[in-house]
Amino acid sequence: MTGSPNWHRDGGLHFAVGVEDTFVPQAGPGERPIDEYELTEHYERWHADLGLAVEAGAELVRWGVPWHRIQPEPGRWDWDWLDGVMDRYAELSLRPIVDLMHYGTPLWLPRQFANPDYPKLVAEYSARVAERYAHLGVHDYTPVNEPMIHALFSGEYAYWPPYLSGPQGLSTMVGQLARGFVLAQRAMRDVLGDRGVFVHVDAGMRYVGDVDAPEHREHAARLKDQVFLVEDLVTGRVDAAHPLVPHLRANGWNDADLAWFAEAPVLPDVMGVNYYPRHSTEVFEAGVFHGGGFRDPRPTRDDGVAGLTELIREAHTRYGAPVMLTETCVTGSVKERIDWLDESVAALHDLRASGVDVVGYTWWPLFDMYEWTYRHSEQPREAHRLTMGLWRLEERATGLERVRTDIVDRFRHYAIGG
Template identity: 40%
Template sequence: MSASAPWIWAVGFENTFIAQTARGERVLDEYEITQHYRFWREDLERVRQTGATMIRYGIPWYKVEPESGVYDWEWTDEVMAYFAEHRDLKPIIDLMHYGTPLWMDREFMNAAYPEYVARYATAFAQRYSSIVAYYTPLNEPFINSEWCGWSGTWPPYLKGHDGFVSIMNQLCKGIIRTVTGIREIQPDSTMIHVEAAKKFVAADESLIEETKLWNEIRYVMWELVQGNVEGDHPLRNWLIRNGVSEADLSWYLEHAIELDVVGINFYPQFSVNAIDKEVVRQQKIPQPVHGGKQDLVEIVRDINGKYGKPVFITETSYWGSEEERIAWLEDVIDAGRQLTSEGIELAGITWFPFLDMVDWPYRTNGLPFRDNVATFGLYTLEEQPDGTLARRKNAVCDRFEQEVQGRSKI
């Protein structure tokens, strides 16, 4: 495309922070494992060299607030000062990208969680509002609810649809409290509400109706925070059946917020899922089937049509060889062209993660770093004899830079 391409190119660092180890797990802190705390300045310099003009950047809440109401901004101050100095790279701050502080009993199911997360978010905004204009209140509520409330993999280890809904209810209230708190400090801030881009397909014709329901459930966060679930809304009965009360729904109506930008995270290997009989009868988590460019186009088109808001592809990449990643990047570029040619306001496209990351099973499998590396990145992590993780620019980054550089900086 020409230098006047209508969307922003962004990147992001994987920033999952699951610090609880009560069941003998390892801490899953992606910044620690990938040595980003150590090399953050060099990593951000590499991002700027690509020509990307925005970056999704997570804050480790569990480190920032080590005790309730007590904040340690030392490391964050340095990083935010970097962004203040280099205004060509605008951060979208991931206030919540999985995980709660260690002091919070029952994690997301703590009755005061919505107030606690809003307190932390407003403390951040009070400190950095002169630097940060863009926020994600909470990344991927669907996946968060799935891992914490459906599969029981992450704390508080709930299971089933009612666990999923219980976590989702807490997260959505926290999102609203967060947005409300930040807006009191920064009325002109922009909220990018990021969710996993799900598309459900029926395993056979007998499951078409159930699949229609799941293709409504994928919107549940956006529907709740906007106060849309009332009357004969297709999610109302399902939510009530799984533990949401009439009082909860009334609360959402009273405290509803408007969306600024809709963020979607799409991975061709994970974002399209099959509804089969085990999903319906045993509440199994739908398993992924391989998706592609047209699935991404369809999801963006549907969400833009549903909400009438700009859509930001806030995560996309491919776990595989450099050749496979380059092929997917070409597909994403083509998808962006197709969407903008249809008149859809595509705010941006984000390659995520910028560096290779550690796959989440690292938390429990006991295997070393080299056996947990997920090869998504524009930079490859290479473990040195002394344990240092060297960053090697790869061919995917070369192609990314070729596409991005020369575009107007937004």
């Protein structure tokens, strides 16, 4: 792999691209499975797709393993496809930041994340991946992508399996995801030792507007603290003084649960923040009630680089680790995307100049992706395509072609030192 194993400590700003890797393979009545690699034809086009990352000048690629594919049955592993991908990374001297859990469990796991065996199973899977590819220099891992978003969709909104709802459901999902997170990172650290670089990633969320209105004050305060809840748990920051301890206790947590996290924290080598300027800032309105999520969304506000700067500073101060912008883009025209690329890269350089240890920038995704609404729709995939990528996806008789846009040249300009 390219570069130093300690790329996050060498003083540089490293540029990455991401390949959208949401996996929700379960499907009930009125639902379709989401497998972004299948939707984008990445399973067939991975060899050329990784070449696109090189063409864009990226050094790093945030890229996920489809657990449901490589472990199709309990105790049975199918490595053939993944072996080819990892060999391709080595051939290209690209460094993957391997995303191990991006929303979906294997089909054979009853009750999915609510299964009591989930934490130990995800730890076993993570350790096996780390062990299998350590000889190729694959040492950079994200144990769980966006665990709080994950907990909300699966545990409060009942939108994804295991379809839990309300405060109790959210509490259950937070606990299961956080335990799996801790056990997975510990298991991988045992395999990789000091070579391991763990990039913790969660969605940067901001809540603005009438947050102090009497009808919103308590809810808005909880949401602001909740943004950090899983990361606070796994890093051992949830003690008796943590503002969400009463909420956890009211929804099934006891002293032993809290002590388990406090006694053996796992820390980020890099703290990742995902920020989308048109979606990451939600607005409370006096007299208007929204539950949040896809079914009852609050309005959003584009706070541009001001919101980005706030969230990066907050993550750096809170966790004391180098910070990486692990996802960003705007869904819009090529010009709008180039404008945001220019503005967001400049913002990171300003943060670095002010002393904030920002080590990475990620454009997400490398090529267009398909919106999660595909799952509950009967429309063809093209109706759900999001214009987010450096490359456009275009339906042709031969399948989904990757069509280069002018954003590639601008990204490359920054990535190779512009």
